[in-house]
Amino acid sequence: MKHLRKVLFVVALIAGFSMNAQDENNPWSIDFGANAVDFYPTNSGAAGTAGWFDEFVNIDDHYNIIPSISRLRVGRYLDNGFSLGLAGSLNKIENIGDVSAGDLSYIGVDLDIRYALNNLWAGKKWFDPYLHVGGGYQFIDDNSAGTANGGAGVNFWFNDFIGLNLQTAYKHSFDEDNLLPHFQHAAGITIKFGGKDTDSDGVYDKDDECPEVFGLEAFNGCPDTDGDGIKDSDDACPEVAGLAALNGCPDADGDGVADKDDQCPNDAGTAANNGCPDADGDGVYDKDDECADVAGPKENKGCPWPDADNDGVFDKDDNCVNEAGPASNQGCPEKVITVEAKAKLDEFAKAIYFNSGKSTFRPGVAEKLDLIADIMKEFKDSNFSIDGYTDSSGSDKTNQRLSEERSKAVLDYIVGKGIPSDRLASKGFGEANPIATNKTSKGRAQNRRVEINLAN
Structure with a gap:
């Protein structure tokens, strides 16, 4: 039993280590099941034995089997169809060929190298035959000896992870006085594990061209966001379904120019015109x-x-x-501002906002002032008054000064845009003439305003 404990300890140690060595597609495997030891068809010349493979499957008379899980192997895939494995097995020897042996304990520790024959040809994935060679050390009660092992086996895979394993091995003894050569057969379940799939898309990282992005097996793990059959890395328009001829980009008008490069995406044109039509051929x-x-x-x-x-x-x-x-x-230019233009001035003036307590403009005001200046340029015979107002916060004196500064700030900006200063005037009215209540922040914001009116 002390030998058995050693065997199980070594195999369990390797099994535990395998859980931390996951660096390619399911490189680790565990086989567990039953084993049978047969001394009969080994051509050893010992009493009770016979020639090579004689009665090779005489289970009833020659096989030594215990009805339980009696063999465990841990394997690690190497490369090019080769894998390395360590196995431990135990048994009870009742028959050595035709000779009764009583009830001897059998313990085996074996190291093997397997070669998958599917590596030589395009075999069926579910049918996985292999050859194996190796060596080991076998114990029968107090006797033991090293062995050279060789044999064959096959895995029948139910899916990518679990299969049925059948194997036979001939173990040639280096010390036949202590251990006779024998065959050891095994049957059981094999489990592969250890593959890494960071993005959980079903494509292992070693084969995944986009290991951190969920993708499709058809594109080696890379995504096709728009579902147009072109993976995102090759798709010039990955968010919009398009045509393979245009690197995955759409062409709404069907003129052969991708929408992203088409200046007229809804009107068919020519590539020379960047996708735009030119009916009269004048280059415009x-x-x-x-x-x-x-x-x-x-x-x-x-x-x-x-x-x-x-x-x-x-x-x-x-x-x-x-x-x-x-x-x-x-x-010809209008001499007097029109009703429509004055309405636009009033609309733009409503968007002139100041920082609280200051005469500086809030972001975005300059664009409205530019539009006001453009209208004033169009109507050159019209003069304007820029009237400033505040809310009721602060003293009357402060509000009067602030309203004057604000209207002057607007005037200065418009003059800077080319409007003559003699067409403009600025006035401040403090908190007079409110257009909304000063009891709410919204109302006070409306009262802090500038109005642009026609001047005489």
Whole structure:
């Protein structure tokens, strides 16, 4: 029994170590099951034995078997079909060939190298035959000897992890006075484990081209987010399903130019025109061509007639060819601001906000002031008054000063955009004329305002 304890300790130690050595697809395996020892067909010349393979499967008369799990092997895959294993087995020897042996204990410790024959050809994955060679040390009661081992076996895999193992081995004794040569057969369950799949996509890391991103087996573990059959790493538009011919990008108008490169993605054009049509062939795309059916130079927006002041009214129809003006006024500037333009001024003025207690603008105000200046430039004969107001927070004196500073800040900004200062005036009214309640923060924010009005 002391030998048995040693064997089980060594095998258990290796099994425990295997749980910490997971570095490729299921490189570790454990076989466990029953074993049978047969001294008869070994051609040893000893009493009770016979020639090679004579009555090789005479289970009833020659096999020594105990009805329990009596063999354990731990294996580690090496490379190119080779694996290394350590096995421990125990048995009760009642027959040595045809001779009764009483009830002798048998303990075997064996180291083997297996070679998977499927490595030589494209065999069935479920049918996994192999050859093995190795050596070991066998104990029968107080006698023992080293052995040279060789044999064959097969695994029948039920899935990628569990299978049925059948094996036979001939163990040639180096000391036949203490141990006769014999066959040892084994049958049991084999389990593979130790594979690492970081992203849990079913493709092991060693075969996974994208080991940290959940992907598809068809793409070696890499994702295809848009499901267009092109893996993301090769897909120029990984979030949108597209065509293989366009590296996974869509082409909404079917003109052969990917939408991401198409300046006119909904209108079929040519690659030379970046996907845009040019009906009159003047080099100005229809979307920019104000005369899409008549060829004209680019500087005239594709029209054969010039527009010197760039106001959208061609010179032939423009009564003021050097001054921009609306088409409704035959291309001449309006002298007095229109109702529509004044409404826009009021709208933009509502978006002029100041930092609390200061005359500095809040972010985004400058863009509104630029639009106000553009309107004032258009209506050159109109003068404006910039009126500033505050909420009721603070003293009357402070609020009066702050309102004046705020209206002046607006005036200075607009003058800086090219509006003559003699067309502008600024006034401060403090907390007078509130347009909302000063009892709420929302109302106070509305009262901190600037109004732009026409001046006489």
